[in-house]
Amino acid sequence: MITIKNLSKTYRTKKQNITAVDQLNMTIESGEIFGVIGYSGAGKSTFVRLLNRLEEPTAGEIIIDGKDIVKQRKNELRLARQEIGMVFQHFNLLWSRTVHQNIAFPLEIAGVPKKERKAKVDHLIELVGLKGRESAYPSQLSGGQKQRVGIARALANDPKVLLCDEATSALDPETTDSILDLLVDINKRLGLTIILITHEMNVISKICHRVAVMDTGKVVEEGDAVHVFQNPQQAVTKRFVQQLDGSEKYESLSSAVLNEGTGTIIKLSFSGENVNQTIVSQTAKQCDVDINIMQGNVLQTHSGAVGSLFLQLVGSETEVEKALNFIRSANVKAEVQELV
Amino acid sequence: MFEKWFPNVDIADLNTAIYETFYMTILSLIGTFIIGIILGLLLYLTSKGKLWENKVVYGIVAAVVNVFRAIPFIILIVLLLPFTDFLMGTIRGPSAALPALIIGSAPFYARLVEIALKEVDHGVVEAAKAMGAKNSTIMVKVLLRESTPALVSGLTVTAIALIGSTAVAGVIGAGGLGDFAYFYGFQRRQTDVVILCTVLIIILVFVIQFIGDFISNKLDKR
Incomplete structure (x- = not known):
């Protein structure tokens, strides 16, 4: 649906040229949530602003639905922009307008008649869960509510694509989650393609189907979100993965725990594929072992659990062996931890 | 009572003077508002990084604005006499004062408009652009609308300066309270006339400031 070819953006200053986006090539499928992650200065924000030409590309093509945005003239571009919704980090609402009027603004721009506008806005307010707040001004809303208005506004003209420029970066973790849920809901209900820019790993892991990791203007790694984080190749990606599972410290048990424990200590590794969610209790039922959960860090991504879990199995040698086989048969990696 | 405190004030003349002051202030304020908004928008839009970025136009507008702000008002009136004569067909009376009043205060208001527009969050302009808004829509519905409280308080300041003007x-024959105070009060040494005119102008200033603040606060939803 969106094809990007050799997209570049160079800022020319008197002293030097700065290449913010460097020869990007990308294909984004219709209906997917595509995440772009990178540290600040990686060029991700410039990249998303190139997509609707808030920044003029220096070179390259951006083909959305068969039309090259880069080649479009002023008026064509204006119409094309009406089909590309955009959500901003700092919401960018008009403070002089109420929630209702803010959401109606893009409809006014598109020349939708007043009657239709009202029906449409009412529907959108319902969709983003702001019923009852129609006549509030942005200054009377919380950050999360403001972003809901921002999302409703971006959806007003039934866009094909939704661009989210750090849409959750100004929100607290809880509000972030609720906004992400809303985005997933919209993606499923409307089949909307979402391109999401962020520096927060949990945003990617929670909702993105595919991810591109950007560093110094280039995409250094790209692919299925779970796959990229399971096998990070580049240093940048590895740093992001650490941000996700809270560093390496959960990857092993301290030797004191290992030596004091009785029974067998095993480490389960979940890789996100077809994980049987009730593996622990099933093991206990199937085999004659007592199970103690010692430590773990398991993250639910949209394609399954990722992480590791340390279990202590107490029982006869044969039963422990049986339990290990059972776990392994459920496609979970299980390693026996040697005493030190 | 009135005659005891202000023996030299002719009520009919005073009414005319008050009327003329209102007439000059209100009409010149309307003219100042229109020209000031246009010049202010031009200054803002042609400045660096804005919708119509254009160094030459900005330079010219800024120069014109600065020149007219620099000329003391009393000299401006004299300089504009031929222009006034051409435009209004006379150089006496309240109508004849209008060109000088407007030309004198529009540049001042234009700078206040420019400041007000600069205060509008750039992100909001960008959001409107991303929605596919025309430049005219951005000007009217975003820039001017979002800066109304500042535009109104700027207009209040300008109105008060206009009363002074x-x-x-x-003094050079436009009529109004200034004229009244000067001829009856100063030239005929009738202090009571000067005092009355002063008090009336002070009241007028207070009322305008109050109304301006009230409207500005009402409009401000931030």
Whole structure:
């Protein structure tokens, strides 16, 4: 649906040229949530602003639905922009307008008649869960509510694509989650393609189907979100993965725990594929072992659990062996931890 | 009572003077508002990084604005006499004061408009652009609308400065309270007339400031 070819953006200053986006090539499928992650200065924000030409590309093509945005003239571009919704980090609402009027603004721009506008806005307010707040001004809303208005506004003209420029970066973790849920809901209900820019790993892991990791203007790694984080190749990606599972410290048990424990200590590794969610209790039922959960860090991504879990199995040698086989048969990696 | 405190004030003349002051202030304020908004928008839009970025136009507008702000009002009136004569067909009376009043205060208001527009969050302009808004829509519905409280308080400041200017214009024959105070009060040494005119102008200033603040606060939903 969106094809990007050799997209570049160079800022020319008197002293030097700065290449913010460097020869990007990308294909984004219709209906997917595509995440772009990178540290600040990686060029991700410039990249998303190139997509609707808030920044003029220096070179390259951006083909959305068969039309090259880069080649479009002023008026064509204006119409094309009406089909590309955009959500901003700092919401960018008009403070002089109420929630209702803010959401109606893009409809006014598109020349939708007043009657239709009202029906449409009412529907959108319902969709983003702001019923009852129609006549509030942005200054009377919380950050999360403001972003809901921002999302409703971006959806007003039934866009094909939704661009989210750090849409959750100004929100607290809880509000972030609720906004992400809303985005997933919209993606499923409307089949909307979402391109999401962020520096927060949990945003990617929670909702993105595919991810591109950007560093110094280039995409250094790209692919299925779970796959990229399971096998990070580049240093940048590895740093992001650490941000996700809270560093390496959960990857092993301290030797004191290992030596004091009785029974067998095993480490389960979940890789996100077809994980049987009730593996622990099933093991206990199937085999004659007592199970103690010692430590773990398991993250639910949209394609399954990722992480590791340390279990202590107490029982006869044969039963422990049986339990290990059972776990392994459920496609979970299980390693026996040697005493030190 | 009135005659005891202000023995030299002719009520009919005073009413005319008050009327003329209102006439000059209100009409010149309307003219100042229109020209000031246009110049202010031009200054803002042609400045660096804005919708119509254009160094030459910005330079010219900024120069014109600065020149007219620099000329003292009383000299401006004299300089504009031929222009006034051409435009209004006379150089006496409250109508004849209007060109000088407007030309004198529009540049001042234009700078206040420019400041007000600069205060509008750039992100909001960008959001409107991303929605596919025309430049005209951005100007009217985003820039001007979002800056209304500042535009109104700027207009209040300008209105009060204008009242001062009408008094100055009065001295060279424009009529109004300034004229009244000067001829009856100063030239005929009738202090009570000067005091009354002063009090009336002070009241007028207070009322305008109050109304301006009230409207500005009402409009401000931030």
